[in-house]
Amino acid sequence: MVLLDIIKRELRRLTSRKIYVVMMLVVPLACSFFFLNLMHEGLPLKVPVGMVDLDHSSLSRQIGRSLDASPLVDINSDFESYHEAINGVKSGEIYGFFLIPSDFQQKTIAGEKPTLSFFSNMTIFVPGSLSFKGFKTIAVTTAGGIVKTTLVSAGADENLAGSLIQPLVIRTHPLNNPWTNYSIYLCQSFIPCLLALIILLVTVFSICQEHKTGTSVEWLEEARGHMGIALLGKLLPQTVIFTSVGIAIQAVMFGFLGFPLNNHPVHMVLAMLLLVTATQGFAVFITEMLPNFRIALSIVSLTGILCFSVAGFSFPVEKMYGGIAIFSYIVPIRYYFLIYIDQALNGIPIYYSRFYYVALLLFTLLPLIGLRRLRRQCEHPVYIP
Numbered sequence: 001m002v003l004l005d006i007i008k009r010e011l012r013r014l015t016s017r018k019i020y021v022v023m024m025l026v027v028p029l030a031c032s033f034f035f036l037n038l039m040h041e042g043l044p045l046k047v048p049v050g051m052v053d054l055d056h057s058s059l060s061r062q063i064g065r066s067l068d069a070s071p072l073v074d075i076n077s078d079f080e081s082y083h084e085a086i087n088g089v090k091s092g093e094i095y096g097f098f099l100i101p102s103d104f105q106q107k108t109i110a111g112e113k114p115t116l117s118f119f120s121n122m123t124i125f126v127p128g129s130l131s132f133k134g135f136k137t138i139a140v141t142t143a144g145g146i147v148k149t150t151l152v153s154a155g156a157d158e159n160l161a162g163s164l165i166q167p168l169v170i171r172t173h174p175l176n177n178p179w180t181n182y183s184i185y186l187c188q189s190f191i192p193c194l195l196a197l198i199i200l201l202v203t204v205f206s207i208c209q210e211h212k213t214g215t216s217v218e219w220l221e222e223a224r225g226h227m228g229i230a231l232l233g234k235l236l237p238q239t240v241i242f243t244s245v246g247i248a249i250q251a252v253m254f255g256f257l258g259f260p261l262n263n264h265p266v267h268m269v270l271a272m273l274l275l276v277t278a279t280q281g282f283a284v285f286i287t288e289m290l291p292n293f294r295i296a297l298s299i300v301s302l303t304g305i306l307c308f309s310v311a312g313f314s315f316p317v318e319k320m321y322g323g324i325a326i327f328s329y330i331v332p333i334r335y336y337f338l339i340y341i342d343q344a345l346n347g348i349p350i351y352y353s354r355f356y357y358v359a360l361l362l363f364t365l366l367p368l369i370g371l372r373r374l375r376r377q378c379e380h381p382v383y384i385p
Contacts, residue, residue, distance in 0.1 A: 006223055006233025013206070014237060023202050024241050032191050032249050036257065039183035046074035047127045047134070050097035052085050053078070057105035063116075063142055067098055072134035089121050096120035096131035098138070116142065176260065176345040184259050188340055189313035191249060192272075196279045196333045197304030199242055203283035204300050206234065207374075208293040216378035227375040231367065235280050246272040254344075262347025270357070271339040278332035278363030288370030291377045307333050335359045 079085040085097040107114040118135035122128040210216035223230035
């Protein structure tokens with residue numbers, strides 16, 4: 001009954017302030033919709049590029065048609081000179097351009113070495129890389145076609161010429177994400193990380209708000225002096241809400257959008273539940289050690305933001321500096337990400353991910369270290385602005 005009274009009290013507090021509804025429901029769902037809609041194509045295609053054809057020959061036009069047929073680039077601008085094209089790159093109109101010199105076909109027929117040039121704007125990495133890849137593919141294909149034509153003209157067998165140009169057949173097999181879909185990787189890392197950041201902020205805010213308003217004494221008295229019961233009653237409604245939001249997001253990604261899930265869905269549901277409780281445990285521990293409202297919120301905000309870059313989503317932990325790499329393993333979101341890779345993408349037995357689940361469970365139990373300290377803070381609340 002004591003726990004139930006605490007839960008009812010917390011539900012009244014959650015529904016009495018709009019900030020809780022906004023932070024716990026509106027923000028995570030809205031941000032999830034934003035990311036999923038932003039990445040709905042999976043892989044950016046048809047990057048806008050330009051073409052500078054100074055030769056105006058049948059061969060240069062054929063190269064232009066091949067380039068425009070590439071799934072990676074889209075020739076939406078034809079320029080008369082290099083300077084016009086480079087100005088288009090500087091203005092952001094295009095992300096690169098392909099340049100064919102004026103004597104290209106003439107040198108090709110004469111057996112000389114014609115030059116093809118392409119320029120990619122690597123300031124913006126993804127479109128720059130895609131344009132570079134598209135340009136390089138066409139350049140290599142064109143070079144191979146010219147060599148083959150020259151060999152055949154010299155009397156070589158067409159099949160032999162083809163074998164000399166490409167002696168090996170290369171077959172690529174991207175495992176677990178054969179579509180090379182960016183959304184499958186990025187959305188499953190950024191969205192849970194954003195949810196973890198919100199959990200950190202809401203947990204710290206809800207506890208420190210008790211100290212700020214002086215209601216922590218009443219909170220503890222209602223739990224009959226049991227700090228563990230008081231904390232459990234406060235966090236349980238938040239746990240249910242955040243877990244429900246997280247599972248709903250998972251259902252959209254795995255069910256509606258068809259993200260790969262090569263294992264039983266319960267494995268990822270359990271991981272989401274443990275992520276929520278582990279993040280709450282981490283936030284409570286920070287509050288126990290740093291009861292100051294502003295400092296605690298600042299610490300968890302900084303930690304949550306850093307998780308986007310140091311938890312191994314965008315840069316491999318193995319290649320980080322030692323001190324930074326260690327930090328990635330003291331935040332709960334890192335272990336959820338590893339579970340996602342093992343269970344959803346690789347589909348390996350849950351036994352091999354047991355340490356990651358245990359790590360999240362340990363984060364959940366982290367508040368036990370400073371429970372007495374938190375009780376003293378609740379008995380003698382001091383708010384330092």
